[in-house]
Amino acid sequence: MNIPIVLAVAAAFGLLRLRRANLLIWAVAWWAGIYVLLRFGFTAPIPSSVVSLYMGIVSIAILAYVSSSQERREEASRPLVRFMTEKRYTALLGATVVALPALAAANVYVQMSVPIEPPLFPRTVHPASPTEVTVHEKRIDLDAGDSPFRHLESSNPEEFRRHVENGRQVYYRNCVFCHGDDLSGNGMFAHALDPIPTNFTDQGTIPNLRETFLFWRVSKGGPGLPEEGGPWDTAMPAWEKFLKEEEMWEAILFLYDFTGHRPRAREEVARE
């Protein structure tokens, strides 16, 4: 809950209570108060269709209450009747008569001049990988396999650093143009790409993925994405056209090394 909003609505109701407000004002206040609570009172936003639905119910409930007895009907209609009949309100009444159609017309105008937007097609950002890929005529098991260099991290750190350094060179000769110098996806070509290049420093990207998944994405690129991944727009090249297998693994080592992320571990599911 958004506490300040809730308190503000409660305070407004308290004020109306103290001032012994007319039933009509109460009806309007309840309607507006509940709308404000639904729209702004919750930290997680409620879909506008749900808000409309609730407000429909609220409107019916308030109408039912206001018209439930002769007294209430009279109390609610009295100010309106006075507004429409008494001389001292004539100017205000005239302004209202003009303002309401003007507002409605303005609303129509705004709704009709929404700029033209091209159709939007959703895509899955990290679609499921196949179980294996063939790169340079070598089959690589994406489920059971692993980076051929990751084990060196503990067994031969010097050798490992050498591979990371190679990966760094691969990155800055090939990947930097889109994924950027600091790996945050803002390379010099990024402004012209949609979908935007992956930001590797983001917690939601490579830490959630296995190195074999990255290898699939690197080697097969946009053209190798399944249908739901939107391969027709994605500018990620199929790097197998340019790089050796080990160069791709090394570039992946570099991504984790530079950002300080760890690759997601393989799920230890029982395998037959």
Add this chain to the structure above:
Amino acid sequence: MISRPIGPRWSLAAGLAVLIAAVCLALTGSARVTAQNVTEAQRESGRTLYLKYCAQCHGEKGDGEGYATPHLRPRPRDFTQGKFKVRTTPSGALPTHQDLVDIIRRGMPYTSMPAWPNLSGQEASDLAHFITTFSADFSKGENAPQPVPLPSAPNATRESIELGKKLYVESGCVRCHGTLGRGDGPSAPTLVDDWGHPIRAANLSQNWTFRGGSSREDIFRTMSTGFNGTPMPSFLEALTPEQRWAITDFIVSLSGGKGPGYTNLVVARHVQDPIDLKRGAASFESAPVARFPIIGQIMEPGRAFHPPATSVTVQAIYDAESIALLVRWHDMSAQKTGKNGPSLPVPPEEEEESAPGAPQETGQSPFGEAELPPAADPFAEEEAAPAVQPSEFSDAVAIQIPSQVPAGARKPYFIFGDAQNPVDLWFFDLARPDPLQFTGRGSADIAPDDTGELTGVASYDQGEWSVIFKRPLRAGSGASFSPGQFLPVAFSVWDGLSRERGNRRGLTAWYSLYVEPEVVPSAVGPMVKTASLILAIELAVIGWVRRRYGSRAGEESGGRRRQQAATSA
């Protein structure tokens, strides 16, 4: 500033040191901190940052020969010579510490030097210090940089812009930057920097691409201090501040708006008169202008890492029978001879352009792989345009649309289509009189498919190509255009002078072409209708209430409710 926990005495001492340093800075008027003021920790921090973020391009020795360098143009700065472009100091002088910090922070737009806004102030400062260690010039006391006076700006007026325009020609700006500032002056193709590498004159009509920033102050500073190591001179002595401000105002006026205004949609507008190619761009006056960013084709072999064009502008119109697209982009010299084609091969070694130590071929264009001998001073008193060796490749442009209107989200691959989803390429080799249509099923599978229905006209003026393509709405082959429809569209531009052809080119991703219906529904009708309806209800309600309760104050208000209309209207 200092993150380690330290005792109060030390922090007092550190504070004093900072205070003294600040006073020194204030007194010298420059933000230069002498080497003695830099602690070992700061030096080490600068070194670590440099090796992590900078060395891949600027080289571990700071000589601009990092392993990424062969793919980069403009080339990364060589720090060993103390020549820095963007400075507040006189021509030839070293930059101030603050100048270096600023350029690290802001980057160089439309080059491979990114902005580093996420470095802390201390980190940027440490880096700036470390960069000065590559050149011995910085350690000499007599080289201490002194910023030039940069008086604040008077307001731009129509007179100042007019004066600036005159001075722009008289001062020789026009020789490199061109009459309309499109970087197409007669000397532009011959320009080289101090290292002998070709360099382009800034396109002054696109201020978002300016190195060193696009604000009036930035432009004034660039004109006052020049760009060291490049043909861009300092006008500090040659022109008074008023004159420099006038030229600044003129340059600002060349770009029009603030930014490029990139969009994702080009709207084809209906025109009553039949489209006549002879009228040229004049037919397109009613159509809105869309600008799309161009990037290098780096997805398929034969890559282009730095296409000269950074954007295309596109307009579209259609009449009862045909649709026409006007594509414009800036090019410093038109290559109207030679040949080009969407499938001309590019040998793989051309990707490694001017790699250090690579044998230099000769007799090629200055923006290709070879380097020209240093050019003559562009400000020398010579009138004949320097001869630029024509490239064997001509300029070219292509519009790409799917061969069939896509039913759903599935589009062809954005680089010349794929096997299942072909694209139509409307290709115009600008050495030829007419465009040709090709069908692309991927970069490696492009075949001519010309039915003679595609026509076009091209012209080059003042550094800008204007190319019009025209095709029947329903052609014998290819997608048909119908009102209310969105169609994917993409563009490719080849610069012959840079030896671009085939896969080596600048391109855009997919964008949308919207064929606007002939009659765009006007908002006036529905607005009047809604307003009248509401007014009628209001008057009816008020009339009814007044008749029912009389137009006096109602102390005995009757028993009918009448609140609904007012609250729910």
